[in-house]
Amino acid sequence: MVTPAMPAVSFQNVSKTFPASRGDIHALSDVSFDIEQGEFFGLLGPNGAGKTTLISILAGLTRASRGHVLVHGKDVQSDYQAARRQLGVVPQELVFDPFFSVRESLKIQSGYFGIRGNAAWIDELLEGLGLADKAGANMRQLSGGMKRRVLIAQALVHKPPVIVLDEPTAGVDVELRQTLWKFISDLNKRMGSTVLLTTHYLEEAEALCGRIAMLKNGRVVALEATSELLSRASSNVLRFKTDQALPLDLNQLARVTGRVVQLPAHDALEVERLLARMRESGLTVQDVEIRKADLEDVFLDLMQGARGVPQVRGEGASA
Template sequence: MPAVSFQSVSKTFSTPRGPFQALNNVSFDIEEGEFFGLLGPNGAGKTTLISILAGLARASAGRVLVQGADVQGDYAEARRRLGIVPQELVFDPFFNVREALKIQSGYFGVKNNDAWIDELLESLGLADKAKSNMRQLSGGMKRRVLVAQALVHRPPIIVLDEPTAGVDVELRQTLWQFIAKLNKQGHTVLLTTHYLDEAEALCGRIAMLKQGQVVALERTTDLLSQASGNVLRFKVDGELPVALRAQARVTGRIAQLPVHDAADIERCLALVRESGLVAEDIEVRKADLEDVFISVMSKASGSRPAAPATEVSA
């Protein structure tokens, strides 16, 4: 039995401009003990899918099962098996950190949970903040508390929706060390992130969404094997020549171009020189998951499918 099963899930929202189909027939399973990545650009439908999994939204069509429990028909059991870290910072300003975790334990009927709460506080670097009011914490510390709240009832399935967005390097390292430990102990992890280096390092299998549809679903190693060749990376002041712009990925002064051999590298650098530019800090690296992601997204073409009016939900 899969840990999580998305079965032909569709979701259509009613908007002033008419029906908007956020998800279109999404189907895939996450197996027990997997570290699974869900990737896609903004607006691809990732958070909508997680909201349906969490019971915060209802699918217009299809089913979602959590260890066999239907998120709508058997919602209480499904909720008990999930620990969800949302994107937004949500907290109760009237309690300190330890009190917030004890209250969260009570929501799930968990008593005498002090030993596990202590372990969570220590593992997430919150031990010295246990008696601090939530209002006194920085954004990064609040994010750590959200992770602790999601884990306080020891859920077998952990869902992390952009857990490291806008947080410091220390938190990222602390969080991933702890989550990787839980995954090795048998917990299933579903991660959405825009930090593709995290997904590449952590996830054994990845699904990519675009415009509410699954456009890739493979093991991470298989996705990376599609990234044949290398990437030429350099810094340059000025706009690249026309012959290179279509294939280049430019971030500020940094330009990155796919290359296959030494002749390809020399051709690119020669075009840069001929345009009167100077390439600095030149390096050649292996293609990574970000390169695969950009390639998959560029190939996934076609307009968003129209939604039948019968699927519109208020």
């Protein structure tokens, strides 16, 4: 009988309550799921869903009110040092020491983990993240995007088996996004690194993550393979542009971003009905197209319908 591999990360009935003057705030409520070794895993949710709180507990920055978090079997509270060595965490905030160069910062970070003779790996990080020509630059001289690259390099300098990326591409240019995902995807495939990603760019999660958990109000409302989540969606979306106000019945169904309107359409008959209603209302439209539903459509459906939904357990969840 083959013994199943130990999960890379295990969240076991994790709850977090913050005291407040108007009553306690329940940031997390009995969150349980496992991330398997070598997975590229997405953690999604709206602002305030509990994603950063969960990651802060994983990283040892916040203590859970109840429950346990294990990293390769090491408890993040009772065996903090061993658990922390397994993690490389890239935070949302740009935090850096202004007195050192890029290379010096990476050498110092290596020292935090007691690593000597790390020059070859530091060179690989600098090259892979497009920092080679900035190695001697002072951190204060770098742009925000370059500082973000250094944060990623610092998180990877001790070759952690679990990489945690908390909104790593927020506010950065397209070039950095492409460089980062090429490098991280290579680590995931070549070295078997486990990756936990939180992002508001849902196209990134759809392209990169094999499995996704979605949080709302501190609870898991979906935990499935990305392909399974996508199969839930309406099969088509009618997309067009208009400068006019939509009829009330269409407006109630639509997702509107500026001039762009998107309407769910389950089949060809529904597409025809929507087009007929648009003609009937005299709506002038441009660039009409029909596309397959994507992860953003699934996400919005789940978030709008998740009020009071109990935690969903899927493949890989703790019993």
